[in-house]
Amino acid sequence: MFALDRPVRSPLQSASGTRHIGVLNIVTGLTLNPAEVVPATVPGQMSQEVAAPGAQTGIDPGLEARLASLGRLIRLAAVVFSMIALLGLVFPVFANIPPGPAVVRDMTPAVGFSLVALSVAALLAGDIQRSSRDLAWRRAGLVLAVLSAAFGLYIVIIFLGNLSDVWLSADAELPSFSVGVTLVVLGLAIPLIVSRFESRVLAGQVGAMLVFSLTGVIFLGYLYGDPSVGRLFLEPEISVQASLIALLTALGVFLIRPASGMLSTASNPGAGGKLLRRFGPVVLLMPAILLFFAENIPSSDRVDALAFIAVGLGLVLLILLAVVVRAIDQTAIEAATSAAEAERARIGLEQEAPVVSRLAEVLHIVDVGELAGWETATRFRPGAGSVAGDASGIRVFPDGRIGVALVDITGHGADPAIQAIQVRDLLLHSIRLGLTPAEALGQIHWHAAEEVLASAIVMRLVPQSGSVEVGSAGHPPAIHVGPQIADLISPEGPLLFLDPNSRYENLEMELAPGEAIVLFSDGVADVQRSMNGRTEPEIIADLLLAEGGVAARTADLVLGFADAEPSDDQTVVVVRRSH
Amino acid sequence: MSGIVIERSQLNDGWLTFEVKGEIDLATVGDLESAIDEVLANGEQGLVVDLNSSSFMDSTGLKALVMADRRFGEAGRGFAVAISSGPISRLIDLSGVRGSLRVVESSADIH
DSSP states (O other): OOOOOOOOOOTTSSSTOOOOOOOOOOOSSSSOGGGTTSSSSSTTTTTGGGOOGGSSSSOOOHHHHHHHHHHHHHHHHHHHHHIIIIITGGGGGGGGGGOOOOHHHTHHHHHHHHHHHHHHHHHHHHHHHHHHHOHHHHHHHHHHHHHHHHHHHHHHHHHHHTTTHHHHHHTTTOHHHHHHHHHHHHHHHHHHHHHOOOOGGHHHHHHHHHHHHHHHHHHHHHHHTTTTTTOOOOOOOHHHHHHHHHHHHHHHHHSSSSSSSSSHHTTTTTTTHHHHHHHHHHHHHHHHHHHHHTTHHHHHHHHHHHHHHHHHHHHHHHHHHHHHHHHHHHHHHHHHHHHHHHHHHHHHHHHHHHHHHHHHHOOOEEHHHHHHTTTEEEEEEOOOSEEEEEEEEEETTTTOOOOOEEEEEEESSSSHHHHHHHHHHHHHHHHHHHHHOOEEEHOOOOTOOOOEEEEEEEEEETTTTTEEEEESSSSEEEEETTEEEEEEEEEOOOOBTOOOTTOOOEEEEETTOEEEEEOOOOTTTOTTOOTTTTHHHHHHHHHHHHOOOHHEEEEEEEEHHHHHHHSSOOEEEEEEEEE | OOOOEEEEEOOGGGGEEEEEEEETTTTTHHHHHHHHHHHHHOOEEEEEEOOOTTTOOOOOHHHHHHHHHHHHHHTTEEEEEEEOSSHHHHHHHTTTTGTOOOOSSSGGGOO
């Protein structure tokens, strides 16, 4: 193997300095220590770690978990409170329900509270679906939520349609019952819908803010009573019940996804987060501020309208703020993250360049010296970058035999390259020890923890006699080519690391003078691709039969057949008996 | 380089089918792996990846299927590949994974 002349640390290296190179845990009679390939630990490199600003955008995970738990508890409290209301503890209140607008006047309390029950069921179903994997529950929860929200919106439209009456006539009465039901329905449906879509948390929270603000108005009305805001809700007892439920659920949805919504945005250290932290409270307090001034204005008949306008303006501003803040923050974060990633990549490249260069040099080796009567040729074209999962080797051993191995590890980059080199060397060393190609392949076992898969083809040649043995582990066929012959050779055997009990066929044959064995990886030719009924390996065989020659020409012909800009590595190995 | 399309459908007994259309290679295998990860994270009893509408699969796709088979097996859930004939079937034969994976001709053969 090779030695490193200076410490290196890759971008993949952990903060502790431990390098996870994913080296194969190959269990064979042969020992190969991964630490020989790359130092296991490299001290003194921590200062080059680049912090990602994006990591600061979320809130503390522990706090997030606690807030989420609190959110669930609050939502559960809302459900419990709703159930108490449904059980009739507040039922006597409905004895004096004022008549609503004509459209909803016929709607009895039973119908209204059935819808409340629907909302509660939706909320419960939603909470259950978060912990349940049952698809039916999720669908049921969503359907209930949509039904609830639709009803709530229907009432809102009616409510707003009749709002002008309030402003135009000081004696008009609005249906507090309808208002209460609406708030409950929206307050319960919105959190459920929000909880289903991670990407819409912010929008959902703004929706919850709407419910929250309306509840605030109702509370103000309850506190003030007649003659100001309370005029909107002549039966404050009902509204308070509904408000409590809606307020709790709205608060619950704020907390249930703290890391994805406005809390996360507000906790952002960037400019957008500061903006929200400084102006958000002002926006939230705006209704109360306006009410304070409105109360001191003699024309108090307009107070109700002002309260609603204030809430509406506050919400619009808040929504705009949230959108702007998010855009500002995300842009800043993305820019900073990109810069950090670029810096990391630069450092990584600088550190790894010598290693990668050295790896590329040892991926394909030919160590045959002067071998009378034989010639070899190797060609390699990487799929992307400079190192990949193909490795090949041709070696002459002390007993005079030639060992040839071509290995293709699935994947790309430094790790597969190291793994391919290891497997190739293990195979060649097994041949050197006297194992047949099939036995050598069978010696390589896998470790279950590794997600590695490889194809390989191995040959053992006796130069004096021309006898050849071939074993294959799920590799594309080799080609036996000569002036009069072009046959595909495909010994049976599964991919390496697939099954520890795999068995491999050991195919024996003779090479006559002028004949060659051609090995190639699937980046060169794939059995899946065909033309005019001939697979790519068969087409190459035809080509070599017609135009083949010495080893170098044969290798060039095969590589010339392959895609010049491959996505996968291309390796060609030719061993030819010249005379 | 074209992408892949994965059409999901539910089978009986909680099994899910992925009908994969397009070429599965280094550029597209991530989509397949992500989809498989989603199924692993959910509660389906098993998954059958139907490759009868796929035109090509390279070794990265093969690896994704083998690793998925191991993970489903470790989770005590079912995993199968549906392929009847054609280029991908040749790859499965050549690579020798037919003995390791549960290979059926179509997703209808699961039960």
